[in-house]
Amino acid sequence: MASDTSTLRSSTLQRPAAFRSVGRSILLTLPIALWALLMFTPSLRNAGRDEHIGALVVIVFMTGLFFLMMRTGETYRWRRIFFVALGFLFPVGFIAALLAERGSMSIPISRMVSGDTPFCFMVTPSIILPAAFAKTIIFPGSIVSSGSHPHSIAPMIGIWLAMTLVLGKAWCSYACFFGGIEEGFAAFAKRPRLHRLVVRYGPVLRLIPWAILVFVVLVSAAIFEPVYCMWLCPFKAVTEFPAVRNVETAIQMGIFVALFVGLVVVLPLLTMKRTQCGFFCPFGAFQSIFNKINLFEIRFDRAKCVDCTLCQTSCPTVALSKESIAEGKTLLNCMKCGACVDACKKDAAVWHLKGTAVAVKPERARLLFLYGAWAMATMFGGSILANSVATMMHWLPGK
Amino acid sequence: MRARILSILAYTGAGFTLLVAACVPFVLMGVFSNEVAHAGLHIDAVYTGGAVARTIQRNGYRIVVYQPVQPRMLERIEPFVQIVFEPADALPAQVNDEIDLDGDGRPDVRVSFSVPADADAKMRGDVTALNGKCVSLANVSDQSFSRMVVRSGNKIVVRVPVR
Numbered sequence: 390m391a392s393d394t395s396t397l398r399s400s401t402l403q404r405p406a407a408f409r410s411v412g413r414s415i416l417l418t419l420p421i422a423l424w425a426l427l428m429f430t431p432s433l434r435n436a437g438r439d440e441h442i443g444a445l446v447v448i449v450f451m452t453g454l455f456f457l458m459m460r461t462g463e464t465y466r467w468r469r470i471f472f473v474a475l476g477f478l479f480p481v482g483f484i485a486a487l488l489a490e491r492g493s494m495s496i497p498i499s500r501m502v503s504g505d506t507p508f509c510f511m512v513t514p515s516i517i518l519p520a521a522f523a524k525t526i527i528f529p530g531s532i533v534s535s536g537s538h539p540h541s542i543a544p545m546i547g548i549w550l551a552m553t554l555v556l557g558k559a560w561c562s563y564a565c566f567f568g569g570i571e572e573g574f575a576a577f578a579k580r581p582r583l584h585r586l587v588v589r590y591g592p593v594l595r596l597i598p599w600a601i602l603v604f605v606v607l608v609s610a611a612i613f614e615p616v617y618c619m620w621l622c623p624f625k626a627v628t629e630f631p632a633v634r635n636v637e638t639a640i641q642m643g644i645f646v647a648l649f650v651g652l653v654v655v656l657p658l659l660t661m662k663r664t665q666c667g668f669f670c671p672f673g674a675f676q677s678i679f680n681k682i683n684l685f686e687i688r689f690d691r692a693k694c695v696d697c698t699l700c701q702t703s704c705p706t707v708a709l710s711k712e713s714i715a716e717g718k719t720l721l722n723c724m725k726c727g728a729c730v731d732a733c734k735k736d737a738a739v740w741h742l743k744g745t746a747v748a749v750k751p752e753r754a755r756l757l758f759l760y761g762a763w764a765m766a767t768m769f770g771g772s773i774l775a776n777s778v779a780t781m782m783h784w785l786p787g788k
Numbered sequence: 789m790r791a792r793i794l795s796i797l798a799y800t801g802a803g804f805t806l807l808v809a810a811c812v813p814f815v816l817m818g819v820f821s822n823e824v825a826h827a828g829l830h831i832d833a834v835y836t837g838g839a840v841a842r843t844i845q846r847n848g849y850r851i852v853v854y855q856p857v858q859p860r861m862l863e864r865i866e867p868f869v870q871i872v873f874e875p876a877d878a879l880p881a882q883v884n885d886e887i888d889l890d891g892d893g894r895p896d897v898r899v900s901f902s903v904p905a906d907a908d909a910k911m912r913g914d915v916t917a918l919n920g921k922c923v924s925l926a927n928v929s930d931q932s933f934s935r936m937v938v939r940s941g942n943k944i945v946v947r948v949p950v951r
Contacts, residue, residue: 498930
């Protein structure tokens with residue numbers, strides 16, 4: 390199996406370097422370049438030098454990566470560069486903002502009662518039932534933004550809903566800044582050490598996020614507490630967490646750190662998979678539902694497929710099974726990262742627009758998907774990256 | 789024929805998705821945010837303290853007494869009443885107030901705390917129950933959502949468990 394992964398890497402590297410001509414690639418990249426300019430220039434009118442540099446870096450970065458997608462025909466490799474950058478730079482900007490505002494990553498109870506906790510999309514499944522049936526949001530934030538509550542609930546849900554219409558489950562590979570952290574650790578490994586374990590137990594492991602989703606939704610509604618946020622979120626370890634003030638909050642902190650180290654650092658390094666996303670994240674499971682209403686998907690041309698399982702090996706979240714490949718489909722939790730398409734030597738794995746014939750015009754489907762996905766990535770992830778770059782510029786010596 | 793119609797619908801849908809993507813930052817985010825903001829939702833009373841019951845004016849500051857917050861379903865909190873002293877910068881260095889929580893004209897608790905000059909300093913205070921309606925708290929700081937004396941912006945928030 391380790392050799393499978395080596396083959397996968399070499400197959401990715403051996404793809405033709407020039408899928409498209411430079412001129413045609415530039416033409417296809419132009420809409421994204423204009424979009425990036427449109428996203429970042431209006432907000433820079435009263436901004437400082439560091440913000441200008443941050444925006445410029447992101448415009449060049451996002452446009453450049455899209456150009457490479459067009460030029461090489463590969464999606465996963467270039468998307469991963471953006472996504473890992475997003476994952477590793479998001480905490481930089483976020484933690485810097487927390488330290489500047491309150492001098493600590495921990496959120497004291499006084500901040501919770503004043504509604505100062507930034508709202509995170511991961512808590513969305515936990516709040517759904519109380520919001521629907523009791524009109525109550527069980528999160529210590531604010532519903533609308535104001536000066537002291539800039540990251541409030543309504544705007545965050547608004548962004549998530551609007552982007553989900555475009556991305557579906559692809560939110561997890563083009564927008565989720567947390568996923569980038571484990572994708573980064575997964576990319577560090579030379580070869581997977583626990584690959585057999587993942588293959589053997591994959592069918593069971595991929596059900597765990599659904600179980601956690603059901604648990605989190607029901608228990609949160611029963612105890613009127615965002616259970617995932619308070620007890621199970623690995624990313625509290627690199628963002629913010631309830632201040633340790635008693636045994637319960639100390640246990641919570643211990644769980645956050647253990648889950649982060651285990652699921653986001655160690656297991657991705659050992660398996661080369663996004664283990665938190667694939668085997669734990671209830672928000673990811675929730676987001677999978679939106680794949681049903683999204684028009685874009687990955688399909689397999691059975692006439693070309695030789696059942697080499699390279700696609701299965703390459704999938705970061707175990708969203709493929711032998712059965713699903715035999716049916717020419719991915720599983721519901723496919724996040725459309727493009728790893729399987731890029732890995733397939735026979736061009737059997739293809740981008741597909743629902744309602745059209747499979748493998749007839751896969752590049753057209755890929756383009757249509759990527760324009761929407763990259764536009765969202767540039768708008769959302771790009772603004773986070775620009776903020777983080779500007780933050781780092783502030784730290785440069787002589788500032 | 790069916791395949792052709794499906795294909796036309798699919799490409800129309802894909803075009804619509806791109807249109808939606810273009811509208812996200814300019815229209816849709818705002819529309820969805822407004823919908824959520826105006827959906828009649830409110831933050832759980834455990835965090836906000838609930839609805840205001842009455843305001844008591846003191847010399848230079850006011851005391852806002854909230855209605856008791858009761859746990860819902862299996863919620864893991866003690867029932868409590870929130871009392872807010874504001875503005876914090878108008879409070880005397882030492883506050884010692886008897887407060888009528890239920891509006892029956894008789895004081896139910898005595899709240900005492902020092903107001904630190906440093907707004908970020910950790911606060912501590914005492915709550916003495918004057919009858920059986922509340923629980924006394926000694927040297928309380930930020931023990932839980934039901935038991936606290938904390939500074940939150942320009943307010944001092946006191947929460948007292950009620951029986």
